[in-house]
Amino acid sequence: VRRVSGGGTADGTRPLRADAARNREALLEAARDVFAVHGSGVGAAQLVRDSGMSKAALFRHFRTKQELFLEVLAEDARTLGDRLALAADLPDPAEAFRAFMVQGAEHMVENRGLLEATSGQMFDAPRVRAMLATVADACDRVLERAQRAGVAREDLVGLDLLLLFKAPAGTVMYLEDAAPQVWRRYLDLLLDGLRPEGARPLGTPAPSPAGLPGLGATTHDDEFWHRNEET
């Protein structure tokens, strides 16, 4: 009943027994869908239902519900990274820039999990920061191309793009089913603001990546899940 330092994920831990690996995958599989639709708040019972496993099994594979959530999130971030890379490499710089932003925003809209993860406390998890660090590089690249081509204003930095992915997503929630596509309208609006024409100087300086303590995947593990309790 001693807990080994490594934890149990992708460290140096031995590979899982075949059936266990399959079970773990079944749990993840179920979790993906359920989290995407219901967000991180769903009950453990719901998470397990479609996997055919018991709640106890879930907690054998993942130390906590949050950890399962993060695991799903990490996969999800990889998907986002792929989509973004594809968009960023389109031949026309303006087209690439636009597609990049569309992909980023769309991903946030479709993925309640990622949206939650970047809202508030959860963002402190080193794994989440590490995810975003990867994406940050891609941001720098598309933006630079766009700026050189004169289709993006000069006072932007790569990190801005990352932060802006979330902006249109917030607007959907008001209307959800009524108008699930409104976010595109507001992304268009925002994109008009990102072009050089009619740009007015920004009153607030760009955030520096240095401001994000964890960017670069520094910290070790997740001692981050304490809320501020007590007096």
Next chain:
Amino acid sequence: VRRVSGGGTADGTRPLRADAARNREALLEAARDVFAVHGSGVGAAQLVRDSGMSKAALFRHFRTKQELFLEVLAEDARTLGDRLALAADLPDPAEAFRAFMVQGAEHMVENRGLLEATSGQMFDAPRVRAMLATVADACDRVLERAQRAGVAREDLVGLDLLLLFKAPAGTVMYLEDAAPQVWRRYLDLLLDGLRPEGARPLGTPAPSPAGLPGLGATTHDDEFWHRNEET
């Protein structure tokens, strides 16, 4: 142990006994602060701690934690409404328009409660919709003035402004303490997109207020707090 139809808030229910009224206010007082900082997720214990009341008392005054949250939210919405009205009436239309958006965005940034309330499920609560209906009118007014003065693009509608309040707020959460003011940067960016210069046609039509089923404070009470469970 029968539950009367009215509920127990501002209906036709008799006024509270003096001490009870004081206690209720103490509960609200404490809740305001705690909710604003910690969001709607805080424990009932935390909510009560500063009020000197027992948990049971809380549930005597408010049918549920959510209801207390909504109560606080309603007050908060009133504050927002006042701020917005003030901004909207500034003499210069361009100035009024800008101030309006700043107030809206700032309120969302400062108020984790309202931000949560407009994210996802909670928005279905009739009381929340009613709140926003009031604000929607103010939106129409400032926007029309701005458009007549040629400082806002013609393809906007009032409801757009309301939806856009939230956009800059989302960006803060990434940086929180590191750069609590970044949202102003992204609001500036957005505002550049709202001006007529350099505006490109929007691919997605404006949402109609009719799309918001509850706008106008139609529905009765809050039978809205069920999640989708079971198979």
Next chain:
DNA sequence: ACCTGAACACCGTTCAAGT
């Protein structure tokens, strides 16, 4: 080594008993 049903702890909510 991995799974499970039963147990534990915590928290939102309710109840019986006090004033």
Next chain:
DNA sequence: ACCTGAACACCGTTCAAGT
């Protein structure tokens, strides 16, 4: 009429026992 401490139900997590 309103308050409270104790009880209840639910859910995340853990444990003892099985294979």
